[in-house]
Amino acid sequence: MSLWLPRVYCPLAFLFLMLVPAASRAQDPTIDRLLSKLPPPEKLVKPSIDQARQGSDPALRDPIVAQIIAALRAKNGTRATDLSRQFTQRHPRSAGAFCIRGAVALGLRQYADAAGAFRSAKRLQPNLSYSHFGSAQVEGAQGHFAAAFPHLRQFVRLEPRNMVGWFALSDCAQRLGRKGEAVEYAKRATAVNPAAAIAWLQLARAEKAAGNAGGSLRAIEHAAELSPDSAPLLATVGFAYINLNRIPEAIPPLTRAAKIQPNEFLVQAQLGFSLLSTGQTAAAIPRLQKATGIAPNYGPAWEHLGLAYQKSGRHGDALKAFERATRLMPTHRTAWQHLAEEYRVSGRAADANKAAARARSLPGESAQTGRRKA
Structure with missing residues (x-):
């Protein structure tokens, strides 16, 4: 399972589950059915190959890049892999070429090859941010969150205005039990892009895990304001009010959610x-x-x-x-x-x-x- 690519589904799922008390979850597995109706979040990260192509590296203008993309679109993973390896052989001093190879391998779950390609890219160009994010993705896809964490830290150091980095860093910190850091990183994500509902959802999740129910509710309310026609988000606001025993305040968002769905x-x-x-x-x-x-x-x-x-x-x-x-x-x-x-x-x-x-x-x-x- 890819942790942050191409869509971030996990944090939404955890948000819903954390807003519902454990006893209620045990009695009511149907909450998962509502969860499944959450609209897919925005694509925080483009498909890896597109990200890897960005940059001024002359090697990225090689026609073989278009052939790799065509092979991936045709779902011909074997050919895409062969072409990506030819690409790095043709451009052994190109960090961008190794990022392309890493992205292809990551998408095909060839984690060892992906990790090696991203390491090569970092050796060639230490400040190429995507190589660090790619390394984090390789580790996160395997559930190695402690190993992913330093790569994400390096990514946000290089790209402090990139909301995705702070979002992923917060998610990773929370999986490691570093609750306070998860909150701070999520706040950075909302500061970098206050219009991103997914960033506010991650903040709500992190605040809830840290024991701040009020902060969690404020964050989910903000996310709902950014997505006023999202019935699942409105319902989540209502559920949060109920769990805080503020039942009268649950009625407006639930009424709106019921009208939409x-x-x-x-x-x-x-x-x-x-x-x-x-x-x-x-x-x-x-x-x-x-x-x-x-x-x-x-x-x-x-x-x-x-x-x-x-x-x-x-x-x-x-x-x-x-x-x-x-x-x-x-x-x-x-x-x-x-x-x-x-x-x-x-x-x-x-x-x-x-x-x-x-x-x-x-x-x-x-x-x-x-x-x-x-």
């Missing part, structure tokens, strides 16, 4: 939960109904729909919803407690006692998970 059940469920939690029961019911209609096996939405029906005096509907919730979540204590309440209301004392006994047999829940977000 009306068939995303998790957005509808979270919006319904938020409306219900703020006393807007009538508005919550259609949202929760839609969530259960889209995802009929999603238990939390059924439980909250049951609560909404209960508050509206629709006890028959509430009972059915709670029965469905307990079938889908047989180990969730509060669902059984709610079901016991509705059995009593309907005069089914024996069933109420059984449901209550089942609830007592289950472990208690913390205030966080006990309220169970939809």
Whole structure:
């Protein structure tokens, strides 16, 4: 897996997962489905071959470069490899030629050849920034983040105004557990290019890992402002507010997200939960109904729909919803407690006692998970 090339998907995924509490993640793998709908981030780095071609090296004007590109476009990796090796044989003193060879090898996951080519480029031209970034990519692609780190440091030294370098350095630092540095590098990325939503997403992720939930939320809000039509980003803002127990503030972004992506059940469920939690029961019911209609096996939405029906005096509907919730979540204590309440209301004392006994047999829940977000 390429860490930073050609698209940076990993940080977005980690951002979503870190904004959702661990208990909720365990109970709700469907969050990954919303994650998969994130729009591909901007291409922070062009395909390696294009990056390697940039520069004033006369060797880069050799017609063989066009042949290498044609071979890659034709998905003929063997020919591209042979041509790139011929290229460095023809231009043994060209750092750009070795960068081309390294880029080809990296794209084909020939890591040893790629590493050697980038080392040769650095020996020939120590201040050629792309050779350092290429070396970092080779290490990052193999999960060798400690080895990638010094190459990225050298890259940002040579190109301090390149947002991609600071972004990648922050991501690498976080993978190494260097949380404070990850935050600082992400801040540098946002300072270099404040219009790059992906930089703010990385800052949000780094702040969250460092334990600064408020800073994380501010960063994700900024990213959403830069991408006002991104339902996943708006939803993430809403989820963050819910996790900070600022539920009224979750409603506007979730409402906007639901308007953009009306068939995303998790957005509808979270919006319904938020409306219900703020006393807007009538508005919550259609949202929760839609969530259960889209995802009929999603238990939390059924439980909250049951609560909404209960508050509206629709006890028959509430009972059915709670029965469905307990079938889908047989180990969730509060669902059984709610079901016991509705059995009593309907005069089914024996069933109420059984449901209550089942609830007592289950472990208690913390205030966080006990309220169970939809």
